[in-house]
Amino acid sequence: MSEATADVRDAQLAERKRVAAATVDTHRDALIALSHRIHENPELGFEEHQASAWAAEYLQNEGFAVELGVGKLPTAFRAELRTGPAGGPTIAILAEYDALAGLGHACGHNVICTSALGAAVAAARALDGLPARIVCIGTPAEETGGGKIILIENGLFDDVDAAMMVHPGTEHLMVRGALACITLTVRFHGKSAHAAGAPERGVNALDALVTMYNSIGLLRQHVKDDVRIHGIFTKAGDAPNVVPHLTEAVYYVRARSHTYVREVLEKVVACADAGARATGCTMEYRTDRMYRERRNNHAMAALYQQNLESFGEHASQPPTHGGVGSSDIGNVSLVCPTIHPYVAMAPLGTAGHSPEFREAARGEAGDRALVLAAKCMAMTVVDLAADPSRLAAAKAEFAAAQQAEAAE
Ligand SMILES: [Zn+2]
Ligand SMILES: [Zn+2]
Incomplete structure (x- = not known):
């Protein structure tokens, strides 16, 4: 590409980004009002009937073709808008809107939903x-049910070229690790x-439970550093x-890779088996869908960071270890x-899932x-959709990471 052509391309891209930012400003008041409305009406995972309907309605009013109840989940939705002639990439923006039991929107998913x-x-x-194609996917039950996993199983991401969402936090973080769980x-x-009498x-099922608990305690010496095993007794007599x-x-059994989670899980089940054998009980177990480790796309993160910095904001260095969930x-x-990415909202040091975080999510900071x-x-969607080389770079990085993992 000649320098002159590159200049024209950059100028067109800049103009499209200006339109993007200006459009958000036009919607500012309506988005904030909806954010507060969702905050004031917290709904638990898979029960987000109001939030999903309000979000779907918002997009429908803006010309998106909306389907509520996709992927066998009544509170999931998919909204699609084609911006021009057929072809081109499909970019997905994800909206979470579930709240926490007893705490309301202490994870700030009202901010996630309305920013999406x-x-x-x-x-x-x-x-x-x-x-x-711009697709907004409403993804229920992030906290408790893994709604996105179910939507993937039901094909909602089959045609998606790239996906993004932003979570509120205490600083601007472009990438962060997360454990498989x-x-x-x-x-x-x-x-x-x-x-006492007989x-x-x-046959003491509590003894089986305690034997399992202690065996898991002994197991901790013999697993990798990144493993987290934590549990509670939900029935004990x-x-x-x-x-x-x-x-x-x-x-919960967590580790940096899903393959290692499976390996540790087998050992934890063996601890349960030990409890059953030692006491003469029978044991049954079940596992839920696995939350997988996070593969950050650095090419996309770099685009997002440039756009963030264009507003005079500053991205923090990601933590090198620890402090990660799933x-x-x-x-x-x-x-x-x-x-x-994470967008700075609450003061540094504020814990997620806390009343302070919840208050920030409906205040000026939110x-x-x-x-x-x-x-x-x-603006990052504009980068990806208007400049095919940027999406190609993101896809090449993804393919390379996938290949590297398969070779492990
Ligand atoms: Zn959360
Ligand atoms: Zn969250």
């Missing part, structure tokens, strides 16, 4: 005339008997004078190039974060 709506509307406007539920069945006739016949524990965005990041995140995402 703003970004989708603004990107669609900015790309007018170019071949591209699986939930294990173990049940022991024994036999109840009078704990203990020899009982009914009365001290009755030998417990039914007990249950729920554990999210179903990890699963998305393994099926298409994905970013999940409003500011949602507007900034919407602009940066919309």
Whole structure:
């Protein structure tokens, strides 16, 4: 490409980004109002009927073709708008809107949802005339049910070339690690008997549980540093004078890779088996869908960072270790190039899932974060859709990472 052509391309790109940011400003008041409305009406995972309907309605009013209840999930939606002639890439912007039991929107998903709506509307406007599809996917139950995993299983990401969402946090972070995580539920069945009068006739399911708990404690010495195993007893007996016949524990097993989670999971199940054998109980267990590790797309993250910096904002260095949780965005990041940056909202040091974080999510800081995140995402969509070489770079990085993992 000649210098002159590159200059023209850059000028066109800059103009489209200006339109993107200006469109978010036009929607500012409406997005903030909806953010507060969702915040004031918190709904738990898979029960986000109001939030998903409000979000879908917002996009429908902006000309998107909207389908509610996609992927066998009543509170999921898919909204699509074609910006020009057929062809071109499909870029997905993801909206979460579930709240936390007892805490409301203490993870700020009202900000995630409304920034996604703003970004989708603004990107669609900015790309007018170019071949591209802007898709906004409403993804339920991030906190508890792994809605995105179910949507992937049901094909919602099959046609997506790149995906993004922004999560509120305490600083601007472009990439961050996340652990793969699986939930294990173990049940022991024994036999109840009078704990003093006829203990020899009982089979103690609490002893099985405690043996498992202690065995897992011993296992910790022999796993890699990045492993987290943590659980609670959810059933541990009914009365001290009755030998417990039914007990249950729920554990999370996490590690940096899903393959290692599977390996550790097998050992944890063996600990449960040890409890059953030692006490004469029977044991059954089940595992839920696995939240996968996060594969950050650095090419996309660099574009997002440039757009963030164009507003005079500053990206922090990602933490080198620790302080990471798990999210179903990890699963998305393994099926298409994905970013999940964090936008500064609460003061540094504020814990997520806390009342302080919840208050920030509906205050001025939350409003500011949602507007900034919407602009940066919309501009990043413009980068990817208006300049094929940028999307190609993101896809090449994704393919290389996939290949490297397959070779491991
Ligand atoms: Zn959360
Ligand atoms: Zn969250």
